[in-house]
Amino acid sequence: MRRTLNLVPALATLAAATAAPAQTMSFEEYEPRSTLVVPEHPKTRAKFPFIDVHSHQRGDMPPERLDQLVREMDELNMAVMVNLSGGTGERLARTIANMKGRYPGRFVVFANLDFSGIDDPDWGRRAAEQLERDVRAGAQGLKIFKNLGLTLVDGKGRRIPVDDPRFDPVWAKAGELGIPVLIHSGEPSPFFEPHDRFNERWLELKEFPDRARPADRYPSWEQIMGEQHNVFRRHPKTTFINAHLGWMGNDLARLGKLMDELPNMYTEIGAVLAELGRQPRFAREWLIRYQDRVMFGKDSYAPSEYHTYFRTLETADEYFPYYRKRHAFWRLYGLDLPDDVLRKIYYENALRVIPGIERVAFGS
Numbered sequence: 001m002r003r004t005l006n007l008v009p010a011l012a013t014l015a016a017a018t019a020a021p022a023q024t025m026s027f028e029e030y031e032p033r034s035t036l037v038v039p040e041h042p043k044t045r046a047k048f049p050f051i052d053v054h055s056h057q058r059g060d061m062p063p064e065r066l067d068q069l070v071r072e073m074d075e076l077n078m079a080v081m082v083n084l085s086g087g088t089g090e091r092l093a094r095t096i097a098n099m100k101g102r103y104p105g106r107f108v109v110f111a112n113l114d115f116s117g118i119d120d121p122d123w124g125r126r127a128a129e130q131l132e133r134d135v136r137a138g139a140q141g142l143k144i145f146k147n148l149g150l151t152l153v154d155g156k157g158r159r160i161p162v163d164d165p166r167f168d169p170v171w172a173k174a175g176e177l178g179i180p181v182l183i184h185s186g187e188p189s190p191f192f193e194p195h196d197r198f199n200e201r202w203l204e205l206k207e208f209p210d211r212a213r214p215a216d217r218y219p220s221w222e223q224i225m226g227e228q229h230n231v232f233r234r235h236p237k238t239t240f241i242n243a244h245l246g247w248m249g250n251d252l253a254r255l256g257k258l259m260d261e262l263p264n265m266y267t268e269i270g271a272v273l274a275e276l277g278r279q280p281r282f283a284r285e286w287l288i289r290y291q292d293r294v295m296f297g298k299d300s301y302a303p304s305e306y307h308t309y310f311r312t313l314e315t316a317d318e319y320f321p322y323y324r325k326r327h328a329f330w331r332l333y334g335l336d337l338p339d340d341v342l343r344k345i346y347y348e349n350a351l352r353v354i355p356g357i358e359r360v361a362f363g364s
Helices: 008-018 063-076 091-101 124-138 165-177 202-207 220-233 243-248 252-262 273-277 282-289 302-316 339-353
Strands: 050-055 079-085 107-109 142-144 180-185 240-242 265-268
Touching: 008 124, 008 202, 063 091, 063 302, 079 339, 091 107, 091 124, 091 252, 091 282, 124 165, 165 220, 165 339, 220 243, 240 243, 243 252, 252 265, 273 282, 273 302, 282 339, 302 339
Parallel strands: 050 079, 079 107, 142 180, 180 240, 240 265
Antiparallel strands: none
16 A cells, blocks of 8 residues: 655745745834836925025034035025024024124024013013014014923913913014014824824824823814914914914815915925925915915925925926935825926015015025
């Protein structure tokens, strides 16, 4: 009787020995290389000189670092940088003397507020008077950081809302002085949502858990943004630059309605380019419609990251990477904006809104 050899166990052992190693890669490590082959037009220099209305720089940087910064600006075709972190009082004066003294015409400095003594009933008047002194010292605008409405509290630990009446004298004074208020309120709306598999900013919240804004510790996104919009309505004679597309880059139709309602509100594109690049047709249409109200901004400073802005605004390229995965795990598409719109976003709108910028570099 012939015996049959059972090869199944042996084959199973062989397969196990030759199988690929188990996958231990995390989502954070996953960086697929696209196989798509399409025309590419990378940009390292803006087509027109531009004004970056949203930057943060140390006012006390040494001369050699300041010289390097200006060389980098020249390479990018950045004619003017707006430093929003100017401070107030003596610190502001030092920042202006350092940056504008060494490079006249290349830097604009915005003042900030000092919240010391905010429980004093007279705080608003004193803050407005300080703002007037700061403008006389050379400040060309006022920057409000996101702590107002989010983490700033009074002496009793109560959150101070964006539309707190204590700030009304400050907003009114800015309008009287003819300077814009660039205001950052809130955070991206997904930060206020559950950190689960449906959250579009899941990766960022995993990398930076302190960016989450749970409902048991923070007001809702709608509440904070509603407070900001109340300020705009209450002070129609003051020009406000609503930072980061007002965190509505994912809902441009809603932002457009707000623009229609509030002619004193402008916006800028700092840190929200990925929102525009994933909806190229509608974003292009929207930017053309609101071309007189949008400015160029970047926020965090890294020269190579500007290249993605230029490519998105200027070209019709398809499916190219964003520079920061945690902001956008998707790829971008170019908007191919017309030159007249590019000029407005790059510099013309800022020249109109921010006083005292020299026009020589822009041929106007």
